[in-house]
Amino acid sequence: MTASATASIFARIAPHRSIRGFLGDELVEQLLQYAQDRERAFTPTRVGPTGMRKVAEDVRISLVLHDLGPWRDVLEERFRAVMDDAAHALGLGSIDLAVMELELVAHGDGAFYKRHVDTSTTQINARSDRVLTGVYYFHRLPRAFDGGELRLHSIAPVEQGGRFVDIAPERDMLLLFPSWAPHEVRPISCPSGDFAQSRFAINCWYRQRRKAVAAPPSDAAVPARLAVDPSARPARGRDIDSIYLEIDSRTAAAGSTRKLLRDGDPGFDEAVRLIEKPDDADALLAAASPAALRALWEFGLLVAAE
Ligand SMILES: O=C(O)CCC(=O)C(=O)O
Numbered sequence: 001m002t003a004s005a006t007a008s009i010f011a012r013i014a015p016h017r018s019i020r021g022f023l024g025d026e027l028v029e030q031l032l033q034y035a036q037d038r039e040r041a042f043t044p045t046r047v048g049p050t051g052m053r054k055v056a057e058d059v060r061i062s063l064v065l066h067d068l069g070p071w072r073d074v075l076e077e078r079f080r081a082v083m084d085d086a087a088h089a090l091g092l093g094s095i096d097l098a099v100m101e102l103e104l105v106a107h108g109d110g111a112f113y114k115r116h117v118d119t120s121t122t123q124i125n126a127r128s129d130r131v132l133t134g135v136y137y138f139h140r141l142p143r144a145f146d147g148g149e150l151r152l153h154s155i156a157p158v159e160q161g162g163r164f165v166d167i168a169p170e171r172d173m174l175l176l177f178p179s180w181a182p183h184e185v186r187p188i189s190c191p192s193g194d195f196a197q198s199r200f201a202i203n204c205w206y207r208q209r210r211k212a213v214a215a216p217p218s219d220a221a222v223p224a225r226l227a228v229d230p231s232a233r234p235a236r237g238r239d240i241d242s243i244y245l246e247i248d249s250r251t252a253a254a255g256s257t258r259k260l261l262r263d264g265d266p267g268f269d270e271a272v273r274l275i276e277k278p279d280d281a282d283a284l285l286a287a288a289s290p291a292a293l294r295a296l297w298e299f300g301l302l303v304a305a306e
């Protein structure tokens with residue numbers, strides 16, 4: 001490829017699509033009401049990888065609510081319904097969906113989010129990656145804020161021939177773009193300062209499952225007596241993502257030839273419970289199937305008892 005062909009790829013704005021009238025007025029009103037009722041439960045947004053996220057007011061100011069309450073199921077269903085077409089239209093191929101991350105974000109007066117990519121939250125040993133970003137916009141009428149465009153950038157910065165496009169956050173519009181595409185939220189001015197008049201958005205990240213690395217069949221005998229690795233730390237009250245990460249990092253630390261223990265694999269449910277409640281290990285081990293015990297041992301979550 002010539003240098004100028006490469007330059008033009010990096011100077012191109014990522015493919016994107018918008019779907020107007022995505023949820024319809026009735027649901028918009030219900031979501032506005034929900035946001036208003038839950039105002040006190042919103043917290044400052046954070047940036048950075050899972051498990052190390054921090055408030056950084058020089059990068060991002062907005063408020064977030066992860067609990068979508070009674071709307072979670074219907075939202076998941078609607079977002080899921082457009083995934084395949086959007087992924088193909090944007091050149092992402094078929095997504096092997098692991099999970100959808102959903103959150104409700106309020107941008108009020110003075111809010112913004114500087115240029116970033118949505119893939120940077122993922123840790124090296126995560127089980128899935130953000131591949132497709134959906135942002136669904138809604139707000140009260142008449143609209144009481146200005147600004148808040150989503151600026152979609154090419155990979156190359158403007159000084160190197162790059163470009164950008166500003167997309168207005170239209171009420172009841174879903175915008176879809178690849179999660180690797182650099183973008184920002186332009187500053188919002190909402191002179192009333194009234195939370196209910198914020199620029200609301202539901203972020204949806206479609207996470208693609210990482211390919212499993214096939215485990216070589218192990219013929220080593222599972223030790224007769226197993227115990228929780230004494231160096232394992234209890235993880236009560238952690239969210240499920242941190243538990244997944246914990247499973248993966250313990251697997252790696254044990255030098256296991258198997259790469260990831262996944263949902264649905266023998267031993268996966270037991271692994272989650274062991275990490276959540278290591279004190280209940282004895283009862284869990286007594287009830288676990290031989291296949292689950294083998295997996296827990298191969299993945300380094302259990303070790304031979306002294
Ligand atoms: O609200 C928007 O337009 C986009 C928000 C965003 O980029 C993010 O939360 O990662």
Ligand SMILES: [Fe+2]
Nearest residue numbers: 116117118183
């Ligand atoms: Fe983003």
